[in-house]
Amino acid sequence: MNGAESLIRTLVDAGVDHCFANPGTSEMHLVQAIDGVPAMRPVLCLFEGVCSGAADGFGRMAGRPAATLLHLGAGFGNATANLHNARRAATPLINLVGDHARHHVPFDAPLTSDIEGIARPFSAWVRTARSAMGLARDGADAVFAAMTPQPVSTGRIATLAIPVDCAWGAGSGPVSVASAPLPEPVSAARIEQIARDLGSDTLLLLDGAALSAEGQVAAARIAAATGCKVMAVTFPARIEQGPGLPPLARLPYFPEQVMKALAGVQRIVLAGAESPVSFFAYPDTPSDLVPDGCEVVRLALLQEDVVGALEDLATALSAPVQPPNINVEERPQGVSGALDTRKAAAVIAAVLPEQAIVAVDSGGGGAAADPCQRAAPHTWLNLTGGSIGMGAPVALGAALACPDRPVLALLGDGGAMYTNQAFWTQAREGLKVATVIFSNRQYKILEHEYRRLGVNEVGARAASLFDIGGPAIDWAALAGSMGVPGSRVDTAEGLADALQRGLASDGPFLVEALI
Secondary structure (H helix, E strand, C coil): CEHHHHHHHHHHHCCCCEEEECCCHHHHHHHHHHHHCCCCEEEECCCHHHHHHHHHHHHHHHCCCEEEEEEHHHHHHHHHHHHHHHHHCCCEEEEEEEECCCCCHHHCCCCCCCHHHHHHHHCCEEEECCCCCCHHHHHHHHHHHHHCCCCCCCCEEEEEEEEHHHHHCECCCCCCCCCCCCCECCCHHHHHHHHHHCCCCEEEEECHHHHCHHHHHHHHHHHHHHCCEEEECCCCCEEEECCCCCCCEECCCCHHHHHHHCCCCCEEEEEECCCCECCCCCCCCCCECCCCCCEEEEEECCCECHHHHHHHHHHHCCCCCCCCCCCCCCCCCCCCCECCHHHHHHHHHHHCCCCEEEEECCHHHHCCHHHHHCCCCEEEEECCCCCCCCHHHHHHHHHHHCCCCCEEEEEEHHHHHHHCCHHHHHHHHCCCEEEEEEECCECHHHHHHHHHCCCCCCCHHHHHCCECCCCCCCHHHHHHHCCCCEEEECEHHHHHHHHHHHHHCCCCEEEEEEC
16 A cells, blocks of 8 residues: 555545545545545545635534645645635645655756745644655644644644655555544633623623534523623634524624724623734724723633533523523515615525525625524525635535535625636536625725725726626626526526525526626
């Protein structure tokens, strides 16, 4: 058994059974190994950013890593935008990056690069294999690293560079993977201290596992006992929503809106979250959005047992067993007329299937979050690191992780062009993904940001850098060319009909919603 097969069998034995691949010459022995290990499912993606985004979506939903298979430093570089999002989402993920044979590196062949240097900003763990006999152990260490809880800024991405001679040489056979540590519990002393100070002037800010159903219920119980406010961070990686859960607002996006939301708050208690900061810097606007005189207290770090800490805090407060206020089903009715963002959001809430997974990387799609809270139980996967183009690949990975659940991707037309190759893989794999493209034919957010940064006039040449309408992209034709049926609509009635047809189909479907 060579090093490549030893590695792949080690990964499969540890539960890593999906590989999102865009391989080249240096990965051929790894491809051969995947071919010989039926338990590893290979998924071809036509762009490396789709590989990394799909692995992110898979990891968010499965709670265990998928692998990517990438071609040297150039291929890994193409994957980094969505690896940035996966890092900020704390998604477990393993990158396998082929490299030149060790004896070939000194010749500086055209694709030679510093893979470790490219990987470090996006990875919690980086290693270059040194021998074929040790490659399986390297893979086991990568799995352990990806499954080990880490701070949000560190992430849980493990990147293993594999010189091709380490893949073709004689290997050890599969090796076992050590059990990853469980999240650390929060001390009773910290729970007691926070319980003494909670009151109506406190905000309990949730992220990570705190946004599971159990975490939200515990937070709502705490609010019922103390009168504190509860909010989610602006861009959570994963949040459960729907009837039967407590209503939950999110911190707004723009800094002045955050400061307004935090007015009067004297204490922020962080449950898996980080202290609020502005997404970008603006003239005369603070980066740190904590109000003057407000105390910031840490209940639990992202990598700690956040849900256990919330439940222990609720117990310490003698909080009611069930929160007094929960969402009841309420779907929009009678939405009609020419489409705008508000109507599109209402239509999505009206037709949202039970237990859907919703992947979003657009402002228009984000507008659907609030009405969907009351529509049907579902899981919402958000853009985390701000690198657009994540929505379609994340939806792809989520559909593979949860094949029995419907998946809905809500994408902006600008961001969707970054990774439109995901539609080809959705069709190839026969995945049940319905995509809505919010098509305003602009990078609309950039016009807002241009003005917010103090530029009052958008000249013709500046406007040309925000305009993607000339030539207009025909999304139905583009998707159709990759095997995904599509349609274009400009009314609420048309969107409702197209979405219902798409959600009822057995494979992928795309709707271009002209906003």
